[in-house]
Amino acid sequence: MNYFKTGLLLAAMTALFGAVGFLIGGEAGMLIALAVAAVMNLFAYWNSDKMVLSMYGAREVDAQTAPEFYGMVQHLAQRAGLPMPKVYVIDNDQPNAFATGRNPENAAVAATTGLLHRLSREEIAGVMAHELAHVKNRDTLIMTVTATLAGAIGMLANFAMFFGGGSRDAEGNRSGLGIIGSLAVMILAPIAAMLVQMAISRSREYDADKAGAEISGNPQALASALQRISGSVEQVPNAQAEGNPATAHMFIINPLHGGAMDSLFSTHPSTENRVAALMQLAGGMSGARSYQQPAYAASSPMPVRPAVSGSGSVPSSGGRRRISPWGGRR
Template sequence: MNYFKTGLLLAAMTALFGAVGFLIGGESGMLIALVVAAAMNLFAYWNSDRMVLRMYNAREVDARTAPEFYGLVADLARNAQLPMPRVYVIDNDQPNAFATGRNPQNAAVAATTGLLHSLTREEIEGVMAHELAHVKNRDTLIMTITATLAGAIGMLANFALFFGGSRDNRGLGLIGSLAIMILAPLAAALVQMAISRSREYAADRMGAEISGNPRGLASALQRISGQAKRIPNEQAEGNPATAHMFIINPLHGRGADNLFSTHPSTENRVAALLELEAGMRGGRNYPSTRFNEPVAAVKSGTAGTGPGVGSVPPSGRRRQNSLPGGRGPWGR
């Protein structure tokens, strides 16, 4: 996503913030809301990544505390020609991951323990390559700021019920206040969702090029999607404005590819990745990963350096489905 689209989205969010302020407090309310929105944009630019990581109680890991996972991200960052991001782990049984940060120099990637313990190495590589693609495309700034502003719009809309409008607009009344409470957060969510689905497709494609294995990411998406429907993510349920940041929607009952979904349907994403794989491999498939097979255990072994951006494993051979040994599969 380029800076022009980022600016348009932030302008739309700011305008919506001001419009809600006008409906609640007239011209003075609009001015106050716009000032608050500008301050929140500035605050979110510098602090939203830390806020989101704090929401999910993410803990930072390094080459000493999680050598296998940290090394995997380091290899992929080199493939993508990106600075090494900060790496976090979230103690949550639902397999999922997201990236955050205002630019590639200040980026962070986070994965849940559920993802690290239930996916194969190839699948984890695909997921983390997808997140690094968000960093490379500079999606992370818009993801974190919109999450902050969407939540703020929801809170501002709730004030309508208590204040009911100003003398400038003759008051909203109960019906008008309820309408703002419902419609303002909905409008904010639609602004997020309008770009979220196309952004995910772009990150899928670049992530597959970074890892060199579209099928690994496709398999991961299927596995995560299936488990996310069964395993609740209470932290995400309590912060629904951040749902669009994850590789798969962490909220229950949000799987359809429609106007109100934060992500494309998994089936559509898998189909696009398999089409990409066919192009990369000249129509030949990787023999390494079959969809819907039982979850493979992560074994200890020796990991080599991954392929460059856009490359694929030679002769269709599967790369090792393991991480270097030492302190358990992902460190402690």
């Protein structure tokens, strides 16, 4: 049902885009608007993942630089039947994570250092399973398309004021919206687009929670992670996300302050509703095989290449050093 709903909402978004173009320039305006949408979505299809990862300063890690975290994602991807995605770490103290990429074969998952330092291994596994569920369900592509269309609708709405709305008839008289109509389009069209985008985002989060819990086999750990992340978001700001609010829907919890309400203007369902759904799911998964940390990650610490280049040497193992969940010394 959620996939059907998502399809309808995407169709509504496309129809809204064409309607705004028609109101501005008639049939020609509608065709131009749809052509612009196609070009923007094509560009986003190939480049959105690189743009978002660059925007947040994400750095790629592997089995040498982050053995535990990389191994965890690898193990979960195998459980989900997915190709191994690229794995990134974002130096940000707010615990959060997101997935991006046009398809499962070209996917990436990213987690903040705040998530990897503040949550338990089981909670981190639940979060990354949620992000892999987005990849498996191809939500990353759906949300890229909706974000692109929403931005394009806002751009078209601004054009309404410049072109005055409507078109000229055969006698050369301007017909259509006029100033009042143009103002209405400029204000209402972006709001309508935002509401459709948020409705799609909320429906995809519930599905990713369910699929993520099935991948990790531990709904309680994911529920606990959602609660801890939600509480931390109110305490720890994310300046990068605040400067790029259009990317808020990508994260497992809205990274913007005051963004956790389950309201008409929220990109995410309320944490309470998501936790309740997960706990209900947990009741029917008592026999499920939960995530187990790979054996090598629980063994004695392996040498880890420093994240920041310096002398190029690895500190000696003398003395006790705590290993972060993603493999770096702290």
